[in-house]
Amino acid sequence: MPPESLTCKECKAVYPLEAKYVCERCFGPLEVAYAPAGEIDTEELRRRIQAGPHSLWRYRDFLPLTQAPPRDTLPAGWTPLLRADRLAEKLGLGEVWIKNDAANPTHSFKDRVVAVALARAKELGYQTIACASTGNLANAVAAHAAAAGLDSYVLIPSNLEEQKILATGVYGTHLVAVRGNYDDVNRLCTEIAGEHEWAFVNINMRPYYSEGSKTIAYEIAEQLGWAIPDRIVAPIASGSLFTKVAKGFEEWIELGLVNGTVPVMNGAQALGCSPVATAFAEGTDICRPVKPDTIAKSLAIGNPADGPYAVELARRTGGSVDSVTDDEIRAGIKLLAETTGIFTETAGGVTTAVLKKLAERGDIDPSERVVAVITGEGLKTLDTVRGTFETYEIDATYDAFEAKVPGAVAA
Amino acid sequence: MAVTVKIPTQLRAATGGASTASVDGTTVGEVLDALYAEFGELRERIADDGGLRRFVNVYIGGEDIRFLDGLETSVSDGDEVTILPAVAGG
Numbered sequence: 001m002p003p004e005s006l007t008c009k010e011c012k013a014v015y016p017l018e019a020k021y022v023c024e025r026c027f028g029p030l031e032v033a034y035a036p037a038g039e040i041d042t043e044e045l046r047r048r049i050q051a052g053p054h055s056l057w058r059y060r061d062f063l064p065l066t067q068a069p070p071r072d073t074l075p076a077g078w079t080p081l082l083r084a085d086r087l088a089e090k091l092g093l094g095e096v097w098i099k100n101d102a103a104n105p106t107h108s109f110k111d112r113v114v115a116v117a118l119a120r121a122k123e124l125g126y127q128t129i130a131c132a133s134t135g136n137l138a139n140a141v142a143a144h145a146a147a148a149g150l151d152s153y154v155l156i157p158s159n160l161e162e163q164k165i166l167a168t169g170v171y172g173t174h175l176v177a178v179r180g181n182y183d184d185v186n187r188l189c190t191e192i193a194g195e196h197e198w199a200f201v202n203i204n205m206r207p208y209y210s211e212g213s214k215t216i217a218y219e220i221a222e223q224l225g226w227a228i229p230d231r232i233v234a235p236i237a238s239g240s241l242f243t244k245v246a247k248g249f250e251e252w253i254e255l256g257l258v259n260g261t262v263p264v265m266n267g268a269q270a271l272g273c274s275p276v277a278t279a280f281a282e283g284t285d286i287c288r289p290v291k292p293d294t295i296a297k298s299l300a301i302g303n304p305a306d307g308p309y310a311v312e313l314a315r316r317t318g319g320s321v322d323s324v325t326d327d328e329i330r331a332g333i334k335l336l337a338e339t340t341g342i343f344t345e346t347a348g349g350v351t352t353a354v355l356k357k358l359a360e361r362g363d364i365d366p367s368e369r370v371v372a373v374i375t376g377e378g379l380k381t382l383d384t385v386r387g388t389f390e391t392y393e394i395d396a397t398y399d400a401f402e403a404k405v406p407g408a409v410a411a
Numbered sequence: 412m413a414v415t416v417k418i419p420t421q422l423r424a425a426t427g428g429a430s431t432a433s434v435d436g437t438t439v440g441e442v443l444d445a446l447y448a449e450f451g452e453l454r455e456r457i458a459d460d461g462g463l464r465r466f467v468n469v470y471i472g473g474e475d476i477r478f479l480d481g482l483e484t485s486v487s488d489g490d491e492v493t494i495l496p497a498v499a500g501g
Contacts, residue, residue, distance in 0.1 A: 026464060190496065240501045
């Protein structure tokens with residue numbers, strides 16, 4: 001199923017497989033189109049996937065590269081899918097799984113999209129990669145560029161969490177902190193991308209980049225024993241991951257690699273930046289832009305590029321797009337940590353809090369198999385859990401231990 | 412009132428390669444109409460039934476016009492209007 005062209009999602013105009021992201025006819029987004037699969041031996045294809053590397057390159061047949069993936073890439077993907085029985089029990093649900101994408105080289109799902117964008121950028125002959133980022137992408141672009149020996153430029157809002165800034169600069173990138181929010185950074189980068197011969201992974205390389213998120217769906221299906229879950233709960237910032245996860249399942253259903261239908265898709269946003277949830281609630285697909293004000297900075301995109309498609313997908317699959325408050329996000333981080341041992345960043349708190357909300361609302365049948373996509377690592381947003389628990393500080397004596405610490409008195 | 416409009420690379424085929432245009436108008440809508448009058452092909456690329464296509468963003472001095480008064484937003488002499496594709500980022 002080699003990639004064949006870039007096709008406009010709106011007017012279906014066709015373009016060659018270049019570093020291009022906008023339809024010149026209608027300004028719609030371009031998406032990679034693949035050659036029809038024809039007759040497929042699904043057993044053979046499954047075996048080939050299973051014999052592949054323990055990274056997203058085991059799915060290279062479904063990714064927009066024309067050559068073999070480069071060898072000098074960080075091994076993105078193939079992250080654990082963990083059954084979360086204690087979380088399920090706490091929420092009154094039957095079967096809950098956590099797709100833990102914090103277990104990536106730079107600790108977020110962004111390693112997937114960058115791996116694909118960078119590989120394609122190398123095929124197209126680029127020497128420099130760049131991005132507009134809310135933090136996780138910054139880490140990934142800087143690290144993958146270092147691994148591949150490419151030059152990189154990373155533009156971020158200047159008020160990002162310190163952990164994300166430090167974990168970007170260390171790789172020796174050109175780090176540019178822009179005084180403004182992510183949407184300001186994105187606007188600036190869109191202008192820069194028009195003037196420089198750089199591969200901006202989430203701008204002119206966006207059609208290739210976004211395809212990387214499909215591998216989350218492939219992995220979930222393969223890890224469940226070539227099966228599709230009933231429901232996915234995933235965060236929405238631009239809406240790219242959310243829509244591409246569904247596309248991954250759709251492709252495999254169409255090929256006959258898995259049976260069933262696309263899962264019910266539930267999107268998760270922070271109330272302080274919820275243009276997609278608002279559009280869903282209002283019954284429109286027009287996402288009015290907002291000025292973000294939330295602790296979930298990795299989801300703080302007020303002007304979501306794929307918002308209309310995310311709304312449409314949630315509706316089409318019988319799902320929803322919900323939002324949660326900052327307090328619910330903090331509680332979500334704690335809930336996931338205390339029931340699964342997984343410490344996620346604020347975006348994962350949003351996802352967990354929305355899962356809880358859906359469970360409490362009675363949207364999820366106890367017979368359902370639910371997968372929550374946890375996209376990033378808690379160590380990157382440490383400030384949000386400060387003060388949410390008690391530490392017992394004591395003198396180094398046994399008496400002090402017994403006196404101060406609950407449950408410390410020996411029987 | 413003269414306003415500078417920055418043209419994105421994707422639309423420069425319609426402006427004979429020009430990256431900026433200087434046009435008159437008192438609102439964003441008037442500025443765009445003046446731009447269409449000069450470069451007819453731009454209208455079909457970015458305009459939609461009296462408004463803008465959904466994947467077109469327009470900014471004045473860096474601010475999205477949807478946070479202002481949309482096409483009714485007034486412009487002043489020397490303002491800079493930027494047209495950009497909306498499909499970026501994330």
